[in-house]
Amino acid sequence: MIEQQLRLPGGQTIPYQLDLRLRKTIGLKITANGLVVHAPKRISAIQLQQVLLQKAAWIQQKLALRETNQVAPMQWQDGEPLLFMGQDIVLTLQHHATNKAVVLQGNQLLLRSPQVDQPAFVARKVLQWYAQQALPDFKRRVELVAAQMGEKITSVALSNAKSRWGSCNSRKQIRLNWRLIQAPPHIIQYVVCHEMAHLREMNHSARFYAVQESLFPNHVQAEKELRALSPILHRMA
Incomplete structure (x- = not known):
C-alpha cells in the first residue's frame, strides 16, 4: 500500500x-x-x-x-464489552499476585494479574488470547473446505491487515485476519470460502464467483454483514 x-x-x-x-x-x-x-x-x-x-x-x-458510524475506541479496562464468535462478552480484570492465563468463563473474559491497571499490558494479553483462539479455528475451517474441494493447503497463518480479511496466493498459502474470530461463525466461514475459491481462480471473475457460490451460496448477504460489522471488528488495533 x-x-x-x-x-x-x-x-x-x-x-x-x-x-x-x-x-x-x-x-x-x-x-x-x-x-x-x-x-x-x-x-x-x-x-x-x-x-x-x-x-x-x-x-x-x-x-x-x-x-x-464510527464506534468508540477500545478502552482496555474492566467491564469493556467485547465480541467473540458473534457473542457479546465482557472483559473482567482482577488484581492477582501472579499472572494467570486469560480464560473465557461464561460471558466473561477473565484476566488476573498484578498489572491489570496497565492498559498496554491488558491489550497485549487479550490480543494474544484472541490470536490463540483464531488460528486453530481458521485451520479447521480451511482443512474442511480443502477436503471438500479436493485441494491441499501449504499453510494457514494469521494476518493483521487493516483493510483485508484474507489472502490466498499461488503457493496455496492462506492468511486470515485474526479479528474475524470476533465475528459470527457464518461470517468467518464466508471469508474462508472466499479465499479458498481463489485456489481455482486468482481473480474476481465470473468463474471465481461461481466457485465461491458453490462453496458458500449466501455470500452476497454475508459480505454485506461483514461490511457493516467491520468498524466494530476493527476496534481492536
Whole structure:
C-alpha cells in the first residue's frame, strides 16, 4: 500500500491508500481506516487523478457516512464489552499476585494479574488470547473446505491487515485476519470460502464467483454483514 493524497478543486485533500495490482479497472473501497484505491499497475498518475476527481462526491459521501458510524475506541479496562464468535462478552480484570492465563468463563473474559491497571499490558494479553483462539479455528475451517474441494493447503497463518480479511496466493498459502474470530461463525466461514475459491481462480471473475457460490451460496448477504460489522471488528488495533 502506498500513502497518497487526492487534492480537490477547493483545496481540500483526501488521504488514501493506493494498492497497485494486475487488474484492468480502478476499484474504490471505504474501510475502517479510510479510502483504499485498487488500480492497475501501469496506470498513470494523471489518469488515476482524473478518475478519483470524477468520484470525489461519492468518496466524500461515503467517508462522511463512515464517520457517523464510527464506534468508540477500545478502552482496555474492566467491564469493556467485547465480541467473540458473534457473542457479546465482557472483559473482567482482577488484581492477582501472579499472572494467570486469560480464560473465557461464561460471558466473561477473565484476566488476573498484578498489572491489570496497565492498559498496554491488558491489550497485549487479550490480543494474544484472541490470536490463540483464531488460528486453530481458521485451520479447521480451511482443512474442511480443502477436503471438500479436493485441494491441499501449504499453510494457514494469521494476518493483521487493516483493510483485508484474507489472502490466498499461488503457493496455496492462506492468511486470515485474526479479528474475524470476533465475528459470527457464518461470517468467518464466508471469508474462508472466499479465499479458498481463489485456489481455482486468482481473480474476481465470473468463474471465481461461481466457485465461491458453490462453496458458500449466501455470500452476497454475508459480505454485506461483514461490511457493516467491520468498524466494530476493527476496534481492536
